Amino acid sequence: MATRIAVLDENVINRIAAGEVVERPVSVVKELVENSIDAEASSLELDIENGGKKLIRIRDNGTGMSHDDAFLALERHATSKLRSEKDLVGVPTLGFRGEALASIASVSKLRLMTYDGIEDSGAVIVVEGGVLRKSERTGMARGTVVEVANLFYNTPVRRKFLKGPSVEAGHIQEMITRFALAHPTVGIHYREDGRIKLDAPAVRSTLERVHTLYSRDVRENLMQVERSLDDIRVHGFVARPPYARSNMRSVLTFVNGRSVRDRLINSAVSKAFANLIERGRYPLATLFLELPPDQVDVNVHPQKAEVRFVNPQLVFSVIVDGVYEALTGAPFTPPPGPKEPILPKPPTTPVLQHVKDEREREQLAPIATAGGQISSPVPSLSLPALAPAPMQEPESRFSTLGVLGSLPGSFLILHSDDELIVMDHHAAHERVLFEELKAVDDSGVGFECQDLLIPRVLEYPPVEARALAQHLELLERVGFRIEEFGQNDFVVKGVPSWIGDTDLERFFGSLIDVMLDTGLRGDPRRFREELLKSMACHAAVKGSKTLQPEEVRALLRDLDRLGAMEVCPHGRPFLIKIPFAEISKKMGRR
Ligand SMILES: Nc1ncnc2c1ncn2[C@@H]1O[C@H](COP(=O)(O)OP(=O)(O)OP(=O)(O)O)[C@@H](O)[C@H]1O
Ligand SMILES: [Mg+2]
Structure with a gap:
């Protein structure tokens, strides 16, 4: 008797899961940058071509990987960041599932080059559609380079759903901006089709980063947010209402250093701005929320973009109060950044x-x-x-x-x-x-x-x-x-x-x-x-x-x-x- 039910090939499972981790080019960028930051890189170089659809390449100067680890890194559920379930509470790294590289490799042509500075040589591994094509040794500086070409080449339907290169590139630029704000000590150099889009040298604080990211006019209208309640703290900055934007994407939020897009946080920010801003306009804000790891669950979303709070009301009111207080208080001027000294009047x-x-x-x-x-x-x-x-x-x-x-x-x-x-x-x-x-x-x-x-x-x-x-x-x-x-x-x-x-x-x-x-x-x-x-x-x-x-x-x-x-x-x-x-x-x- 012929069976109709069969266990799926591992590769197919990967492709399905990839759909959750990798939705579009920006998801690849996010995973790769997170890996580099987890690997303690102090410098990142990112190149994309054709909105990331043709190529995404990231080079970091982090810890790199040994040969064996490089192969393992491309397996599903292979991670160096988590050992048992209890580690899931308060994960200190951005990654923890051991899924990203395997997922990306299953829907693209991926080349991983890495060197840990300890072994005799670095490793080069080429995987296409989840299948190993080539592996060899190479000489290179310590760190890792990941090249992702022809994303979704083997899942044409998904590829069709991608938007034009400028839209995809826009998402990527926003993501890079988020990383730049949350990780000021990492130098970030980002190019689109060979053109420099962001050149942010490593600095000590987010405030200094603000200088590279925002125009002087915006910078001078930023108000500092700083508020705590119990062990929840919100800090960051909001721009005065005239600098409102036309969509909610101008609100960049981070929970324990993790970039998230959270409805609760967004609505708290909107509430604080309620009588200061026209309907349909949104504030420009960057907010960092810090709270004890057991007060927030980060493991609720395939792209780790959403979180769940144990005490949402408390979080909500800290943010409303913090932002409102900032708006009605005095403006703050960030300290002069490394590049652009503020000119005397x-x-x-x-x-x-x-x-x-x-x-x-x-x-x-x-x-x-x-x-x-x-x-x-x-x-x-x-x-x-x-x-x-x-x-x-x-x-x-x-x-x-x-x-x-x-x-x-x-x-x-x-x-x-x-x-x-x-x-x-x-x-x-x-x-x-x-x-x-x-x-x-x-x-x-x-x-x-x-x-x-x-x-x-x-x-x-x-x-x-x-x-x-x-x-x-x-x-x-x-x-x-x-x-x-x-x-x-x-x-x-x-x-x-x-x-x-x-x-x-x-x-x-x-x-x-x-x-x-x-x-x-x-x-x-x-x-x-x-x-x-x-x-x-x-x-x-x-x-x-x-x-x-x-x-x-x-x-x-x-x-x-x-x-x-x-x-x-x-x-x-x-x-x-x-x-x-x-x-x-x-x-x-x-
Ligand atoms: N740029 C890098 N430098 C050094 N090691 C890396 C780098 N990228 C990946 N790795 C290693 O490969 C492993 C697998 O990476 P992958 O992104 O697939 O999973 P993860 O980061 O552990 O979890 P997640 O799926 O949540 O991202 C990591 O745990 C890490 O040990
Ligand atoms: Mg990862």
Whole structure:
């Protein structure tokens, strides 16, 4: 009787498993780089051709392998990194399955050259589609070279699913960037079709690496993240919101040194940025999470790209808090990298100096309102002690700007030494008010209330009235005196100065809309922030109002005092910077 069931040939099994380990060229690159790092290499040279589809070659100066080990390395489940199951907890190396090389060799033409610096000679082994073709001895420096040619040549369907070379190369470049950040002490030289794409010499820290990887503009807008809770620590950096990107790939995360793409981490980062960034934009962030090995399982994904946390809530909140704190604190400037010293600021030109002097002479005293009270013309709070305290002296990013004027009924025109700046003063003021209100709310210290000469009565339908009644505490905290009066009525007896001449009817109407938004239930912190955003939005000076020079000054000072982000609380940028150099270029000036 003929049997229909047969044990699969080892080679076939390998090909199936390879599908999990090797999905596309970038997976090969990842495995090979991890092997080199595990082999303690301090220098890596990587070449790819045609997006890695034609060739991937990596050369390292690590420990190398003996002849016997070189053959074993290409067997499945052969590893030097793990001996028994209990070693799986807290694996210190990036690899541990003993699967990568065998899988890659089964779907490509692979040449392994390696020398351990101990034996008489190095070994060369050529394997095609998992079949040994050639082995010989060679002379070479200590280290290992792996060449992977014609990936998926024997699995045409899989090859068909690959994208064009530039897409595949893009994935590889991103992966290399991740390694470069996580392993700053390893020099990395990466070429695509012979062109140098990354030349990152070995340095001591990730911060120094940042210099090779990011433009100066981005570097100067990075904020340091550092936060611990119990034995979980998150550190790294995030860029200020204007440097947001259009996809989540800009969030690079590492867990115990392992590059991972984790949904929990991503959503924590998004949450921290929630009111600072437009919907559909993503922060630029590099975050390292360190936690005890028994708190995380790395063995849950064929490409080791996902992890599982024992205590996901804790991890989530450390990240949200760490990133949020970084964004609302002072910026950090990485120490000068080895290649590009930060240039001293160009001297101020005489014309600009004149503008500055003028500015300093200007009296910035508050003006008296008709009612005899002293208040800033832009409804502005004076609560320096309550504002989120920046880690250093607040820098004068805004108040040193020159004010050229305002376009009637729309934007402010400002300038720095090297840029023309257009500012949406409504959105900027909205940011100021939001920061102040949040500080008041977080600190628990109420805001001063001014009695109305004639109390205002507000009437609402029952559902709305009930919503408002539930949040009188928050309203009191930010400076209102408001009492329930009969079934569905309220009487407003006092208001805070920041409310200015805002229409109270509309102000409370929008607040009630937010209160009734069921989508916000279940997240009390976000809910409260939405209420504060709505207040800030309604009380902020109108975009159509033309501001007086003193009002502009007060606004700029407030932005500095609060170390404000350059986006409104809903995430829209409130200023556009046009470098003079760009204008000159457009004008054809040299
Ligand atoms: N560049 C290298 N330098 C020195 N030894 C290497 C190198 N690459 C691989 N090896 C050796 O070959 C073995 C097999 O490598 P392979 O990548 O297949 O498995 P692994 O790294 O042990 O586990 P994983 O499948 O999780 O990557 C390694 O355990 C290591 O001993
Ligand atoms: Mg490996």
